Amino acid sequence: DAKTTQPNSMESNEEEPVHLPCNHSTISGTDYIHWYRQLPSQGPEYVIHGLTSNVNNRMASLAIAEDRKSSTLILHRATLRDAAVYYCILGGGADGLTFGKGTHLIIQP
């Protein structure tokens, strides 16, 4: 499985934008980039996914580098409820997800 690299933790202030980076230099041409997050004491929750173009939804935006070797999850205005572990995952979508350790996002009020 292609591997992703994320910072162990990041800290941001409430109501400010947050940029969560992910490196995936060995990504294959058919790998989608998925982001999930896991709030304390809950199962993971889908955030967003994309293949080549930047993607937006109600939760976040996903910016994908032109060479696809890195991507950035953007939370436009963080709230305390966004404090969670964020996982960047590569895959074909139909297969089981390979989670790493993710980035622990801390939001300061």
Next chain:
Amino acid sequence: DAGVTQSPTHLIKTRGQQVTLRCSPKSGHDTVSWYQQALGQGPQFIFQYYEEEERQRGNFPDRFSGHQFPNYSSELNVNALLLGDSALYLCASSWLGVNTEAFFGQGTRLTVV
């Protein structure tokens, strides 16, 4: 829509025993995947079921087995429990396809003593 539901929420078993965990997928989903999450770690993929067959399997021993029923619900069975099997077991459902998102349940917390 109740989403993905798992039962029980918590369970305590003794080493050597067997356990069965249950999962009802989100309405309309045909694919169920199971994950094991140890404390402080990301979830690890156990296996995936589609059309009542195991479609894909992660790096887990044969002590871990599963089943999918005609109504798409699923069971995870673990035999000969070890202390190291203590973890949060997560079920995820989805439609089988290239571009789909998975919906996770709240998990079953299994403690082996």
